Amino acid sequence: MTLLPDIKAADAACCGGGGTDSSSNSSCTVDSQGEHYAGQTKGNNPCLSMNCCTLATGSATSIDESSSASASAAAKVNNNFNDPHNHFGQCEPVDIEFSDIRYEVRKFSFAERKFITKEILHGLQGNFRSGELTAIMGPSGAGKSTLLNVMSGFCATGATGNIRVNGKSMSTISDKFRRLSCYIHQDDLLRPQLLVGEIMMMAAHLKLGFKVSKEHKLNTIKHILSLLGLEHRYNVHTGKLSGGQKKRLAIALELISNPPVLYLDEPTTGLDSSSCSSCVSLLKKLASQGHTIVCTIHQPSALIFEMFDKLYAVVDGHCMYQGTIPALVPFLAEQQLVCPSYHNPADYCEYKIISINISEDIKALNAPTESLEQPLAKATENMGLANQMTLTSNQNNDIISASFLMQYLLLMQRILICARRNYFLLLARIISHIFIGVIFGYLYMNVGSNASSVLGNYVYLYGSTLLLVYTGKMAVVLTLPLEINMLTREHFNRWYKLGPYFLSLVSFEIPFQSLCTALYIVISVRLTDNDSVDSFRIHYFMLLAIMASLSAQAWGFFVGATLPTKLAVFLGPILAVLFSVFGFCTRYIDITPMFRWMWHLSYFRAGFHGALNAIYGMDRPFLECPENVMYCHFRSPKVFLKYMMISDVHMSDCIMLMGIVIGVMHLLTIITLWRKLNKR
Numbered sequence: 001m002t003l004l005p006d007i008k009a010a011d012a013a014c015c016g017g018g019g020t021d022s023s024s025n026s027s028c029t030v031d032s033q034g035e036h037y038a039g040q041t042k043g044n045n046p047c048l049s050m051n052c053c054t055l056a057t058g059s060a061t062s063i064d065e066s067s068s069a070s071a072s073a074a075a076k077v078n079n080n081f082n083d084p085h086n087h088f089g090q091c092e093p094v095d096i097e098f099s100d101i102r103y104e105v106r107k108f109s110f111a112e113r114k115f116i117t118k119e120i121l122h123g124l125q126g127n128f129r130s131g132e133l134t135a136i137m138g139p140s141g142a143g144k145s146t147l148l149n150v151m152s153g154f155c156a157t158g159a160t161g162n163i164r165v166n167g168k169s170m171s172t173i174s175d176k177f178r179r180l181s182c183y184i185h186q187d188d189l190l191r192p193q194l195l196v197g198e199i200m201m202m203a204a205h206l207k208l209g210f211k212v213s214k215e216h217k218l219n220t221i222k223h224i225l226s227l228l229g230l231e232h233r234y235n236v237h238t239g240k241l242s243g244g245q246k247k248r249l250a251i252a253l254e255l256i257s258n259p260p261v262l263y264l265d266e267p268t269t270g271l272d273s274s275s276c277s278s279c280v281s282l283l284k285k286l287a288s289q290g291h292t293i294v295c296t297i298h299q300p301s302a303l304i305f306e307m308f309d310k311l312y313a314v315v316d317g318h319c320m321y322q323g324t325i326p327a328l329v330p331f332l333a334e335q336q337l338v339c340p341s342y343h344n345p346a347d348y349c350e351y352k353i354i355s356i357n358i359s360e361d362i363k364a365l366n367a368p369t370e371s372l373e374q375p376l377a378k379a380t381e382n383m384g385l386a387n388q389m390t391l392t393s394n395q396n397n398d399i400i401s402a403s404f405l406m407q408y409l410l411l412m413q414r415i416l417i418c419a420r421r422n423y424f425l426l427l428a429r430i431i432s433h434i435f436i437g438v439i440f441g442y443l444y445m446n447v448g449s450n451a452s453s454v455l456g457n458y459v460y461l462y463g464s465t466l467l468l469v470y471t472g473k474m475a476v477v478l479t480l481p482l483e484i485n486m487l488t489r490e491h492f493n494r495w496y497k498l499g500p501y502f503l504s505l506v507s508f509e510i511p512f513q514s515l516c517t518a519l520y521i522v523i524s525v526r527l528t529d530n531d532s533v534d535s536f537r538i539h540y541f542m543l544l545a546i547m548a549s550l551s552a553q554a555w556g557f558f559v560g561a562t563l564p565t566k567l568a569v570f571l572g573p574i575l576a577v578l579f580s581v582f583g584f585c586t587r588y589i590d591i592t593p594m595f596r597w598m599w600h601l602s603y604f605r606a607g608f609h610g611a612l613n614a615i616y617g618m619d620r621p622f623l624e625c626p627e628n629v630m631y632c633h634f635r636s637p638k639v640f641l642k643y644m645m646i647s648d649v650h651m652s653d654c655i656m657l658m659g660i661v662i663g664v665m666h667l668l669t670i671i672t673l674w675r676k677l678n679k680r
């Protein structure tokens with residue numbers, strides 16, 4: 001089989017290149033199933049001379065009766081766009097040309113004991129034009145998502161090549177490039193507790209800032225929701241939406257800022273034919289407003305396929321075809337791949353390109369696929385180093401997103417709404433602290449008041465510190481692993497910055513964990529009769545317990561941000577145990593010198609020793625020995641502390657150490673997250 005890359009001819013012949021409307025050129029019919037094609041026309045123009053299945057017109061409203069559901073969805077989209085109250089603006093044209101796009105990953109091979117570089121995209125070139133809806137197709141593993149990742153700037157490390165936006169070279173990691181596009185990933189990650197209207201308004205506040213009036217935002221939201229057929233779901237929780245509705249909502253959220261370029265990774269996967277049709281109709285109409293829309297798609301029906309303006313077919317990291325949809329069939333025919341009548345060309349194309357022998361047939365495809373309006377510069381530099389350009393008159397540049405403070409307040413509001421609606425976990429945390437406070441209180445009842453049970457009280461204080469360290473750490477160790485995908489997506493699409501996000505997270509978690517700790521302390525201190533001493537000791541104990549718990553929480557965030565989920569859950573408790581041994585029954589002089597630094601760094605040790613010092617230190621007078629007990633060894637608190645070798649504990653040192661641990665671990669967490677979010 002020979003598959004010559006005569007794409008240039010095909011594409012150039014197809015109605016004058018970019019922005020063509022296939023409807024004007026194809027003489028096509030759709031059969032009664034709305035899926036298959038018949039009819040053959042002959043002529044010199046390849047768009048008119050398809051020697052096998054020809055395509056239906058590009059208009060979404062021209063589909064036949066058998067597809068009435070899809071037709072009505074598509075017609076609705078049309079109507080919405082013609083709505084005189086359309087608040088969703090036209091957008092500036094953004095043409096993207098790319099050449100010699102390569103992407104390679106470097107992995108360590110344990111078998112070969114060396115780093116191996118694997119090239120996934122092999123010098124792709126082409127263009128995505130304003131006003132066009134382009135489908136990226138190809139077999140599984142062909143590199144479609146990788147191409148989208150590279151073109152959107154989601155992946156830059158390992159990517160080389162040249163990208164020109166409106167004729168000027170641009171770095172994919174530059175702010176200007178990023179501001180041009182939004183990337184809608186395959187999985188629609190939405191917070192299930194929020195209503196559709198709420199999540200849309202929140203996105204509008206974050207993306208459009210507060211210079212745009214609320215009324216305008218509301219109109220825009222309503223308009224976008226009606227475009228996507230979601231207006232009736234305005235007051236529905238996103239968790240209760242169907243798969244298709246979630247996908248449409250994910251698109252709606254990104255449309256709020258009206259980005260000129262939209263990249264979508266398999267937006268139709270998992271949708272029924274009607275939802276699929278309305279989704280692609282919407283994309284088509286968005287394109288007709290001047291947006292540049294590129295999406296990967298798998299096995300579209302013939303009806304859906306013909307809605308696309310362009311096809312970019314990828315096979316094993318090579319471009320196999322770039323051109324209009326009507327030109328595909330003649331192109332394949334020229335390569336002796338005659339699409340049988342009554343056959344979906346999308347299926348045929350995907351099926352055929354799977355069987356292509358890349359090494360023999362596609363090599364030549366690295367030659368220019370289209371006559372681009374401007375010759376592309378020789379692409380050798382890393383995209384990150386490419387020159388930046390200034391885009392003029394781009395409406396996206398006029399949008400001033402919410403300030404740091406407003407982002408923080410909005411994210412805080414989001415957390416509070418989600419917490420209010422999904423209070424089960426929070427309630428469980430509160431109840432478990434109260435419950436264990438009662439259990440511990442009864443287990444160590446009245447141990448705090450007299451000299452006969454000093455060791456019992458010692459164990460109570462140790463157990464309390466251990467509990468609070470565990471609950472502090474384990475309650476948050478999964479927070480970031482569970483949030484990271486959503487955070488990555490929202491951060492990449494410029495909803496908010498990392499600072500306000502993390503600040504809002506800790507602003508909720510710190511007071512909540514402090515409250516849980518305080519509840520535990522109040523209950524257990526009362527039952528153990530530790531409150532019979534001066535109240536300042538209990539205040540100190542409370543402060544130290546809260547700080548120990550917050551230190552563990554800060555570690556939990558760090559472990560969650562750094563390690564893969566399974567490892568984080570496993571290593572989190574191990575780290576807690578490791579540091580706890582430096583507080584309990586381990587005397588400093590007994591520690592091997594090479595591990596003494598751990599004693600100094602142990603926030604657990606600081607919390608526990610500080611708590612002991614709060615209860616028994618600071619010149620506490622002699623304890624009473626009950627009458628029925630013959631001898632109390634630890635009547636003197638000083639003797640007890642000396643015996644435990646913690647008589648030289650300074651409260652300020654303990655508080656300072658834990659304060660530093662909290663600050664440093666939060667800082668390390670932010671740095672780790674920043675690296676993850678900006679590692680492209």
Ligand SMILES: Nc1ncnc2c1ncn2[C@@H]1O[C@H](COP(=O)(O)OP(=O)(O)OP(=O)(O)O)[C@@H](O)[C@H]1O
Nearest residue numbers: 105107120138139140141142143144145146147298
């Ligand atoms: N980070 C990576 N490390 C190693 N291999 C990778 C990496 N990213 C992608 N690949 C490989 O590159 C190839 C293309 O992957 P990609 O996800 O782009 O395919 P795709 O065409 O989108 O497939 P699908 O349609 O199944 O989603 C695959 O073989 C994949 O295993």
